[in-house]
Amino acid sequence: MGYDLERFVGYVNEGLLCCVCRDVLERPLQAPCEHAYCSACISSWLVHHPSCPEDRLPLDVGSLKPLYRYMRNDLNRLQIRCVNAGQGCEVVCSLESLHTHEDECEFAFVSCSNTGGEYICYHCGCPVQVERRGLEAHLSECNFRSRECPNGCGHTLLSIDQSQHNCVAELRTEVEMLRAEMLCKVEEVRREMESRLDSQRRHMVQKESQLKNDVEELKGQLSRVMCDMRALLGAERLRRQELAEAELEKRELLELLRDLQPTRNQHPFEQAPREQHHQGAQQTSAWELNTELTRHQQREASLHASSLSLHSAQVMNVSGPPPSPQLGEGTRKGGTRSLTLDCIKRKSREVTVI
Numbered sequence: 452m453g454y455d456l457e458r459f460v461g462y463v464n465e466g467l468l469c470c471v472c473r474d475v476l477e478r479p480l481q482a483p484c485e486h487a488y489c490s491a492c493i494s495s496w497l498v499h500h501p502s503c504p505e506d507r508l509p510l511d512v513g514s515l516k517p518l519y520r521y522m523r524n525d526l527n528r529l530q531i532r533c534v535n536a537g538q539g540c541e542v543v544c545s546l547e548s549l550h551t552h553e554d555e556c557e558f559a560f561v562s563c564s565n566t567g568g569e570y571i572c573y574h575c576g577c578p579v580q581v582e583r584r585g586l587e588a589h590l591s592e593c594n595f596r597s598r599e600c601p602n603g604c605g606h607t608l609l610s611i612d613q614s615q616h617n618c619v620a621e622l623r624t625e626v627e628m629l630r631a632e633m634l635c636k637v638e639e640v641r642r643e644m645e646s647r648l649d650s651q652r653r654h655m656v657q658k659e660s661q662l663k664n665d666v667e668e669l670k671g672q673l674s675r676v677m678c679d680m681r682a683l684l685g686a687e688r689l690r691r692q693e694l695a696e697a698e699l700e701k702r703e704l705l706e707l708l709r710d711l712q713p714t715r716n717q718h719p720f721e722q723a724p725r726e727q728h729h730q731g732a733q734q735t736s737a738w739e740l741n742t743e744l745t746r747h748q749q750r751e752a753s754l755h756a757s758s759l760s761l762h763s764a765q766v767m768n769v770s771g772p773p774p775s776p777q778l779g780e781g782t783r784k785g786g787t788r789s790l791t792l793d794c795i796k797r798k799s800r801e802v803t804v805i
Contacts, residue, residue: 453477453489460530460543467526470505471496475546476526479518484508487518535559538582557584565595 453474456463469476471492478490486505488496493515496504503510518526527547533540535558544552553559563577563586577595604618 452491454531454546458532458534458536460532463529464525466522467529470503475529476518479523479526480515481518481522482508482510483514483516484510487522533558557582559583561586563589563593563595565590565593 453469453472453476456468456474459475463475466487467476468474469479469489469492470486471488474489476487476489479487480490480493481487482493482503484503484506486503488504494512497510497512501511502508517523527545529546530543531546531549533542533544533549533556534553535556538558538560540556540558542552542556559582560580561583563579563581565577577593579589579593581589600618602618604622
């Protein structure tokens with residue numbers, strides 16, 4: 452709808468009137484046929500009539516355009532009275548500045564700031580509407596103005612409720628509300644903590660079972676390692692015993708060889724007849740002793756190699772051969788060495804007798 456023609460002061464051009472409502476244009480639009488309309492009027496018209504209301508030519512919303520500039524300038528220069536002229540406002544201003552004046556007009560009715568908005572009722576706020584110039588006087592005596600309790604309870608009171616206000620009852624009600632809210636939060640936290648504890652308990656049970664299995668497996672591995680170590684230690688003791696026996700036999704053989712060597716401090720005339728009579732026997736005995744010594748050295752080398760291989764097996768944590776075959780082999784070797792030693796002693800005695 453346009454502006455009421457009676458509000459204007461002076462002559463208004465016919466071309467500035469809406470072709471639908473016949474009032475002065477408000478937010479004007481223009482058709483291709485150069486007829487002008489209010490924006491609200493032409494929108495309502497085109498819902499039911501797809502044509503121009505003046506010449507009935509086809510028309511739609513997409514073909515509407517803003518008003519020509521010179522027509523807008525003529526429209527803005529029109530002088531109009533304030534809408535609050537009936538309340539006593541005598542201001543006459545241009546149409547361009549009308550909205551600015553109406554927003555500040557002292558005769559315009561405004562709602563009390565203590566109102567509840569569009570829901571005006573006794574419990575929502577003040578329903579009174581007063582002129583802008585009398586708003587401050589109304590606020591100073593409005594029954595719906597709010598202020599804090601003078602007793603210091605912290606509640607905000609309306610003027611009409613101040614006589615019925617009970618600080619103790621209000622605080623008790625607030626405490627009960629806070630307690631109920633706190634209980635709800637505590638219950639929620641308790642449920643959440645129980646859920647978390649159940650989840651952690653199940654996780655700990657699973658970890659405990661897994662750790663027990665790992666401990667049992669480690670115990671089995673440890674027992675196997677201990678058995679291997681005991682076997683290795685027994686084999687090592689046997690090897691050391693064999694080496695000690697071989698060393699003892701070696702010393703005895705060396706002593707026998709030193710005893711069999713000819714004495715250099717004897718007289719050459721006494722040595723010559725003995726060498727002539729017993730040369731064959733000495734050569735035979737020396738050859739046999741050398742043969743036995745060579746065999747003994749070979750056995751010592753084989754025992755030393757076996758000791759080195761056993762030491763390497765201990766470092767690499769590899770199980771050695773069963774102890775019983777080693778014991779039998781050591782016994783056989785010991786018996787062979789004893790027979791060899793007896794043979795050497797007999798040969799030595801024969802050489803001495805000769």
